[in-house]
Amino acid sequence: MEKVKNIVIAGLGGQGVLTASDMLAEAAFRAGFDVKKSELHGMSQRGGSVSSDVRYGEQVLSPMVPAGEADVLLVLEATQIEINRPMLRAGGVLIGPGLLPDGALKNKKSLNVALLGAVSTVLDIPQEHWMAAIYANLAEKLHKVNDQAFALGREAALQGSIAQHH
Template sequence: MSNVKSVLLVGVGGQGIILASKILSAGLIEAGHDVKMSEVHGMAQRGGSVTTQVRYGDKVYSPIIGKGSADVMVAFEEVEALRWLDYLKPEGSLVVNSHKIPSASVISGAEVYPEGVIEKLKGAVKNITVIDASKEAMELGNIKAQNIVMLGGLIKAMGIEGIDWNKMVEESVKPRFIELNVNAINKGMEMVEADLVK
């Protein structure tokens, strides 16, 4: 029986998903797990789809998460959650940021941003937590910290808050952003019910 857990992080370029994934991976390594991470960037650095895949356990052979095999998905943007939903296990957990970022095709008028995305997600996923990470980050002083708010929510959902995440943040961000990001990760943990991921 494999004890490997698969975590999918999805969003758009410029949201800080890679940094969040690196902090997550560093914490899991610190806790003694074997960790593999892969990242995929969309066509544009900002506004293109970005996903990272983190798998951890006693022994992980590949970072790749197939369809229907993610234990947990954290979506930094609503539509990206819909786009990647078929990668989540039927009993998997979803933490989603109630934040809309129109894609280039929406901005150009070629597509329309879908309505009722959160409602669709709630209809499709039993274990779902919705966070307004953008609002929380703004209240902390910088919307760019929404990625770390989301990371905090993911950590709580996974039941791995016992790791020294403040230390992981301190080692990963510039000194002037440490306080903001420590506050953000703790805020995210406060916003999610404990251990959604079984």
């Protein structure tokens, strides 16, 4: 049986953590995987810590990623990296806002989609499922800017600036 993939997405309220986890879960589901998701709202008001676990594979029994078992830790806010680092397994991949060149994003609200583009390079989900999931979760007027954001994140990751955690 294929190993379950564990992804933790973390950031601050209002940054799109939950939208990003919805997109990831939907992309994995569209790719034919069993998917479970859980959301942990710290301080749920804008600005508080928020994280969401997404697990997918042939069969997923629990929605929670155990500490030290995340294959990917996607962090939207630099201040949340150290807080969430214990979730990452040895050899797991940390993707954070520093991955993108400064000023590269046309719309700061697209950071979550840009970093999903980076995540897409390390997960076994075909790109068409990512795009379908992004479109399904965003208003049509946001599709073009998020196409660009996804491509930007993917490109940054493929240029080798993704950090491996040891």
